[in-house]
Each structure stands twice: as C-alpha cells, then as structure tokens.
Amino acid sequence: MRCQRCQKEATIHLTEPIKGQRREFHLCQNCARKAGLSLPESPPDLALDAVLQSLITAHVGELVGELAERACPDCGIRFMEFRAGGRLGCPQDYRVFAAGLIPLIQRYHGATRHVGKAARRREDAGRRLRLRTRLRAAIAREDYEEAARLRDQLRPKDHQT
Amino acid sequence: MTLDDLTKSSGEWLRGTGPESDIVMCSRIRLARNLADFPFSNRANRGEKTEIEAHFRSAIDQAGLELTYIDVNGLGLLDRKFLVERQIISRELSDGEGPRGVAISSLENIAIMVNEEDHLRVQFMLSGFRLPEVWDAVNQLDDRLEEHLAYAFSPQLGYLTACPTNVGTGIRVGVMLHLPGLVQTKQIDKVFRALQKINLAVRGLYGEGSQASGDFYQISNQQTLGKAEPELIKILTDVVPQVLQYERAARQTLLNERRQHLHDQVSRAYGVLKTAQTITSEETMLLLSSVRMGIYLSLIDDLSIATVNELFLQTQPFFLQKLRGTELGAEERNVARASYLRSRLSNGRQAPRN
Numbered sequence: 001m002r003c004q005r006c007q008k009e010a011t012i013h014l015t016e017p018i019k020g021q022r023r024e025f026h027l028c029q030n031c032a033r034k035a036g037l038s039l040p041e042s043p044p045d046l047a048l049d050a051v052l053q054s055l056i057t058a059h060v061g062e063l064v065g066e067l068a069e070r071a072c073p074d075c076g077i078r079f080m081e082f083r084a085g086g087r088l089g090c091p092q093d094y095r096v097f098a099a100g101l102i103p104l105i106q107r108y109h110g111a112t113r114h115v116g117k118a119a120r121r122r123e124d125a126g127r128r129l130r131l132r133t134r135l136r137a138a139i140a141r142e143d144y145e146e147a148a149r150l151r152d153q154l155r156p157k158d159h160q161t
Numbered sequence: 162m163t164l165d166d167l168t169k170s171s172g173e174w175l176r177g178t179g180p181e182s183d184i185v186m187c188s189r190i191r192l193a194r195n196l197a198d199f200p201f202s203n204r205a206n207r208g209e210k211t212e213i214e215a216h217f218r219s220a221i222d223q224a225g226l227e228l229t230y231i232d233v234n235g236l237g238l239l240d241r242k243f244l245v246e247r248q249i250i251s252r253e254l255s256d257g258e259g260p261r262g263v264a265i266s267s268l269e270n271i272a273i274m275v276n277e278e279d280h281l282r283v284q285f286m287l288s289g290f291r292l293p294e295v296w297d298a299v300n301q302l303d304d305r306l307e308e309h310l311a312y313a314f315s316p317q318l319g320y321l322t323a324c325p326t327n328v329g330t331g332i333r334v335g336v337m338l339h340l341p342g343l344v345q346t347k348q349i350d351k352v353f354r355a356l357q358k359i360n361l362a363v364r365g366l367y368g369e370g371s372q373a374s375g376d377f378y379q380i381s382n383q384q385t386l387g388k389a390e391p392e393l394i395k396i397l398t399d400v401v402p403q404v405l406q407y408e409r410a411a412r413q414t415l416l417n418e419r420r421q422h423l424h425d426q427v428s429r430a431y432g433v434l435k436t437a438q439t440i441t442s443e444e445t446m447l448l449l450s451s452v453r454m455g456i457y458l459s460l461i462d463d464l465s466i467a468t469v470n471e472l473f474l475q476t477q478p479f480f481l482q483k484l485r486g487t488e489l490g491a492e493e494r495n496v497a498r499a500s501y502l503r504s505r506l507s508n509g510r511q512a513p514r515n
C-alpha cells in the first residue's frame with residue numbers, strides 16, 4: 001500500500017472516527033512525522049507488541065488489495081483491522097487469513113507447526129460460532145423467522161456446560 | 162473468601178520456601194485458551210462475554226475445582242488495582258470492560274482470568290524454582306477444565322489465540338528473579354542481552370521495565386509454537402541456573418570486596434524501614450531489596466524472608482488503601498506505608514494473622 005501523500009511505501013495505518021465515520025489513513029514514516037503523529041518507540045526489551053507490529057507491517061505492507069480487505073465471514077474482522085490492532089477476531093481467522101498469518105507466524109516463532117499438547121477432538125466445536133454469525137446477519141436484515149430458528153439451534157441441549 | 166480476606170493472607174508463592182528461593186521468588190506457567198464457539202474477547206459482545214463467563218463457571222463447578230470466582234466487572238477501581246498488585250490479575254483485565262473475572266484458589270497458586278485477551282488465561286504458580294511441578298499442576302488443571310469446555314484448536318497451529326504470538330502451546334513459562342547483586346555490580350544489562358539473544362523476554366515485577374521494581378525481574382519464553390511444552394520449559398530450566406550462578410557470584414563479590422559497605426547499606430535500609438514516619442513506594446522497594454539480600458547473606462538474622470516478600474506487595478498503593486478501607490492521597494499513603502512497615506517489622510516478627 002502506498003502513502004497517501006507521497007506514494008512511498010506506507011507503514012503507518014490509522015483508523016480514526018471522524019464525525020461518526022471511520023476514516024483510514026495510510027502514511028509513510030516521514031509523512032506521518034510531518035503530520036505530527038507521534039510514533040511510539042518503546043524500549044527494545046519491552047517491545048513485544050511493537051515487535052509484532054513491525055512484523056505485521058513488514059510483511060503485510062507488501063500485500064495489497066484482496067487480502068488486506070478480506071473479511072472473516074464469522075467474526076467480520078478484516079485483515080487490515082488485525083494489522084492495525086494486532087488481535088484476531090475469532091479462531092476461524094487463522095484459516096481465513098492463513099496467507100497473511102503463516103509467514104508472520106513463521107517469522108515470530110520460527111515454526112508453523114504445533115508440537116505438544118493437543119486438545120481433545122470435538123466434532124461440533126466451532127459450529128455455534130457460525131450459527132451466531134448467521135443469527136446476527138438474520139437480525140440485521142430483519143429476518144426474524146430465521147433468527148428464531150437459529151436461536152433454537154443455539155439453545156444448549158447436549159451442551160449444557 | 163472475600164476480597165477483604167485477601168488483605169489478611171498472602172499467596173503461597175510469597176513464602177520463600179521452594180528451591181533457590183534466595184533468588185527465585187516464584188515459578189509460574191500460564192496457558193492461553195479460547196472457546197471454539199465464540200469470537201475472541203476483543204470481538205465478543207456483552208452477551209457473548211456473559212455466556213463465556215457462564216460456561217467457565219459451570220466448568221469449574223462440574224470439575225469440582227475449589228476456586229473462588231471474583232467478578233472483576235463488578236469491582237471498583239481500588240479493588241481491581243489491588244488484584245493487579247497482588248499479581249492475581251493483569252492490568253489488561255483490570256482496565257478492560259464488560260463481563261470478566263478471575264477464579265483463584267485459597268493459596269493463590271491458581272488464578273484463571275476470564276475474558277482477558279484470550280477467553281481463559283490459566284495460571285499456576287509456586288514459590289521457588291519448580292517449573293516441572295508447576296507444569297504438572299497447570300496441565301492437570303487444564304485437562305479438568307477441558308472436560309467441560311470445547312477449546313479452539315487446530316491440528317496444525319495448536320491452541321488458537323487472539324494474538325498470533327501465543328498460538329500453538331499458548332504457554333508462557335516464567336520465573337520471577339531477585340537480582341540485586343547483578344544490578345549493583347552493573348552486570349544486569351549484559352545478562353538481559355544474553356537472555357534476549359536466546360529469545361527470552363525480561364520484564365519488571367509488574368511487567369514494566371521500571372527500576373522501582375525492587376530488583377525483581379521476570380524471565381519468560383516468547384516462542385510458543387513448534388516446541389512441545391516440556392521443551393519450552395527446559396529452555397528456562399537450563400538457563401535460569403546460569404543466571405542464579407551469576408547473581409550468587411555478584412553477591413559474593415560484593416561481600417568479599419565491599420563487605421563493610423554492603424553491611425552498612427543493608428543495616429541502614431532495615432533501620433529506615435523500621436523507623437521511617439513517611440516513605441514512598443520507590444524508596445520502600447529499593448530498601449526492601451537490600452534487606453532481602455541481607456537476610457540471605459546473613460547480615461540480618463531477626464526477620465523472616467516471607468515477611469519481606471509479602472512487604473514488596475503489601476506496601477503498594479492499593480493494598481494500603483484496601484487495608485485502611487479508604488482512598489488515600491500520595492502523602493497519606495506514604496504515612497500509612499511507613500506505619501504499616503513499622504508494625505510489621507517491630508521485633509522482626511510477622512504480624513499476627515487471622
């Protein structure tokens with residue numbers, strides 16, 4: 001992605017609410033400084049988040065368009081938002097954004113494959129997450145019949161935990 | 162158990178009883194876990210967070226775990242900060258919003274945070290250097306919870322976490338070390354750099370890097386993926402003894418080369434803590450650090466290590482306010498702190514407990 005002012009590589013990405021609307025800014029380091037944005041520079045030994053942030057930016061800065069704008073069908077987060085905030089929205093994001101996340105994970109952990117303790121397999125794990133997403137969508141489009149049906153499915157039966 | 166009861170007791174991990182406890186205050190391991198059926202905490206709405214909390218509370222009941230659940234959302238600022246000072250909850254949980262809480266055991270070895278960055282942060286800690294024991298305990302605890310909860314897990318990436326830096330094992334293996342010798346002989350930065358080279362993180366007592374943290378430093382792993390838990394633990398159990406050796410050598414150097422000066426420093430520190438009428442938190446931490454080292458170097462013989470360990474936490478701003486049951490300004494806190502120190506250090510004995 002290019003800086004909005006000078007067309008250099010943008011490394012600073014901001015989302016700001018302006019008059020009730022979210023506006024995004026993409027700037028390079030220099031233009032961001034000129035615009036008076038103070039860039040956090042934490043001491044190196046405490047900069048875990050900053051390290052992650054720089055990794056995200058270094059890697060995802062090269063990615064344009066499709067991946068940056070891709071949204072998770074379950075939690076709705078866009079890859080851009082993850083890049084800005086450093087937190088994913090739901091477990092499905094690891095699958096949805098695999099193309100962006102795996103290189104990042106490789107760089108941070110030096111590995112991309114889990115070794116060690118494994119959770120027990122549960123056939124229906126994650127099903128409710130999907131149902132809940134559909135429920136939210138149904139309510140948004142005022143499809144109350146569908147919403148009621150989904151609510152029924154979400155009601156705990158076997159799963160009284 | 163209520164929050165007020167906590168002011169009259171202290172965690173097991175402060176007792177100074179485990180191996181190497183002259184330097185290793187405590188060993189702790191936390192596991193990041195998320196429920197497969199919910200968005201991560203930062204994307205979950207109020208209702209979902211309430212459900213996550215309910216699932217968890219029902220899981221601890223069904224698992225028969227004897228834990229007290231503290232509803233952090235229902236607590237005022239003073240109580241929340243008090244729990245942070247006590248190392249029971251993180252700043253992030255304290256400053257967060259919406260339904261969230263922590264389940265703790267009576268000895269405070271177990272602390273499970275709910276709706277922090279991840280749905281669950283399962284923590285176990287013990288005094289001294291005992292990481293394998295801590296792992297066994299937290300692993301079992303995790304198993305018992307999982308019987309009643311569906312965790313977000315992928316065969317390739319392991320336990321799925323809100324931040325990709327925790328994915329995989331979701332484990333953070335840490336020790337809290339007291340390193341006054343390395344600080345005074347100015348070797349501490351060298352040690353830190355060496356640790357960072359092998360990918361270990363170093364933080365202060367409350368996660369910050371401030372000098373005012375009584376020479377306490379937490380060392381922990383950063384990598385969570387690609388190595389099994391015992392392997393990640395072994396990195397710490399291999400490296401920490403070397404740090405202990407450096408710290409002991411540094412203390413010995415101070416003793417050999419500057420014995421009189423060191424003895425004087427320790428005695429003065431003890432004297433000020435026992436008699437001051439007003440004292441800041443920073444000065445208290447600095448002096449307690451000297452006193453703690455002095456006990457282990459046999460320069461002080463009438464004070465228990467557990468008392469000193471407790472005082473590091475019990476002279477923090479919010480503990481004092483909790484004890485007094487009211488908000489106190491900085492000046493009033495300094496007076497309250499000095500008074501509390503005098504009462505705890507008179508005769509060098511532990512204050513009576515309920």
